[in-house]
Amino acid sequence: MSDTAIDYGAVFQALPGMVALLTPELIYADVNEDFLLMTGRSREDLVGRYLFDAFPDNPNDSAATGMRNLAASLQRVVATGERDVMALQRYDVESVERPGQWEERYWSPVNAPVLGPDGKVVLLVHRVEEVTELIRARGGPTGSRARVMEAELYTRARELQELNDRLRQAHAREREVALALQEAMLPARRQVRHQAVAVRYRPAVGALNVCGDWYDLVDLVGGNRIGVSVGDVVGHGLAAAGVMGQLRSALSAASRVAEGPGQALDVLGRYAHVVDGAESATAVTTFVDLDRHTIAYSSAGHPPPALLHPDGRVEFLDRATDPPLDARPDPVQRPQAETEFTEGATLVLYTDGLVERRREDIYAGLARLADSLVRHCHDDPETLADAVLLDLLPPGGATDDTALVVVRL
Structure with a gap:
């Protein structure tokens, strides 16, 4: 058929x-x-x-x-x-x-x-x-x-x-209450010293299909570094918003003291193990060193970040992917990988509402994202974020909420 x-x-x-x-x-x-x-x-x-x-x-x-x-x-x-x-x-x-x-x-x-x-x-x-x-x-x-x-x-x-x-x-x-709670808990882009950042959150179509997705941007200790993360909690409404807030805050704190993104997700996974409602939650975090021009990253069951190089090439950061946060009875150390970038590259993190569609392979959504990034590669982060949402989200709205972070490096 x-x-x-x-x-x-x-x-x-x-x-x-x-x-x-x-x-x-x-x-x-x-x-x-x-x-x-x-x-x-x-x-x-x-x-x-x-x-x-x-x-x-x-x-x-x-x-x-x-x-x-x-x-x-x-x-x-x-x-x-x-x-x-x-x-x-x-x-x-x-x-x-x-x-x-x-x-x-x-x-x-x-x-x-x-x-x-x-x-x-x-x-x-x-x-x-x-x-x-x-x-x-x-x-x-x-x-x-x-x-x-x-x-x-x-x-x-x-x-x-x-x-x-x-x-x-x-x-x-x-x-309305859940959306207000989500807006209060999600960070503003001014919380990081890096200014070329655009963030977007789009709630799903439907009364309660909101508040599972989150993002976080933090200044990291030691050097000219920032941490950029996104995550997704299974479930919707006020309960999901509460779990989202706990996980975002825990990862934000862990990122400031962890040696790398793998260790930060390891700590978050152990914390998720004792949080009701955190089952099968996913997250991906990146540590960006703006002086060394490197990105260290680790993923817990989450779609891979995209790195748009100045020459128009799109690289998906998928070499350090592990199961969701609370997938194992006994948490183990999370994997971590590193890639290099040149000045002018763009890092894009997002949640699955942007790329996943029912009865469609996830790679089709990733291909759409890559195509959109290439077509709008010369746009500033704010314009690029709006263009990606316009290209990838259905005209009537998606059935899952979507978080998007665009960082010009």
């Missing part, structure tokens, strides 16, 4: 159950085979037509509310960009064989948005389960009994919708 493009049109037509695609103006864009079968309509009867011209309310029923309820649900989806589950609806359909005669039908609809690159709703997925036979098998509510049942189900659905709204609001508040 990986060698063959998936025919999503064929997949749509084969979907079990009734599914239609509507424009935000409620015009039928497409319908699947089950939709045509269950409604008794042809594709020509529906595609290109306004929803309620194709399926108006029963004019013989003055109490009919199906059209109004469905329109309200679809408009909510367009306005909020969120899925809307409707209560059971009685929505009579005019008979194809006997025009003018209306058949009593019961439907259970779900409406969902399809978002464009700008985050706006471009299509509506209208999925319907026809439950008329189920209702009849349970005694066939008609007249006032049917209306009471519809009203009760609609009330329950609205109560569930309101509960979901409150949960989303609570999650949004937690996201």
Whole structure:
């Protein structure tokens, strides 16, 4: 299957159950085979037509509310960009064989948005389960009994919708608190004497998918040296933000007294072993000697830093990679490697949200990063950081947060 493009049109037509695609103006864009079968309509009867011209309310029923309820649900989806589950609806359909005669039908609809690159709703997925036979098998509510049942189900659905709204609001508040906590704990670039530094943090799309990633920049003792690190905590939200803060602070302190980055990560790994929530956390740290023009580095399960040389060549620092921080029951000394650079080179550290994508090899993401760095190799760090994020992050935002540090050496 990986060698063959998936025919999503064929997949749509084969979907079990009734599914239609509507424009935000409620015009039928497409319908699947089950939709045509269950409604008794042809594709020509529906595609290109306004929803309620194709399926108006029963004019013989003055109490009919199906059209109004469905329109309200679809408009909510367009306005909020969120899925809307409707209560059971009685929505009579005019008979194809006997025009003018209306058949009593019961439907259970779900409406969902399809978002464009700008985050706006471009299509509506209208999925319907026809439950008329189920209702009849349970005694066939008609007249006032049917209306009471519809009203009760609609009330329950609205109560569930309101509960979901409150949960989303609570999650949004937690996201705001977590982001504020992260911003307070992450260091400003002025904390190092080296001025040609750009730092970026981009939270993930979603209420709680934030606060696992961190970065750190410190002046090292002895000589004209700086330490640059990034890391990633498994998990999201306030708990991850707390663990992130503990690990960042521990590595910052260890880097100031360690002989090298391998020893600093060794200390951090021993500390992570006793921190709840630090399981499988990753980190990479570099010690940059600006006088000797060398970079010593060590990685604990983290994507390799990239070194952009002045001639446009990109070198990934991947010769000292070890498992994540708390991967071993008994921590052992971490490996360390060293490389040289010439003045004008650029060191780039990042977290996996920048390069990793589902169902894609990590090397594809690293190749994209290298290509972006080469194309923007003459930019200053601030411009380069923005260009890399623009090139590599999806237009609608990534599903994982991203930290990025760019240092001109």
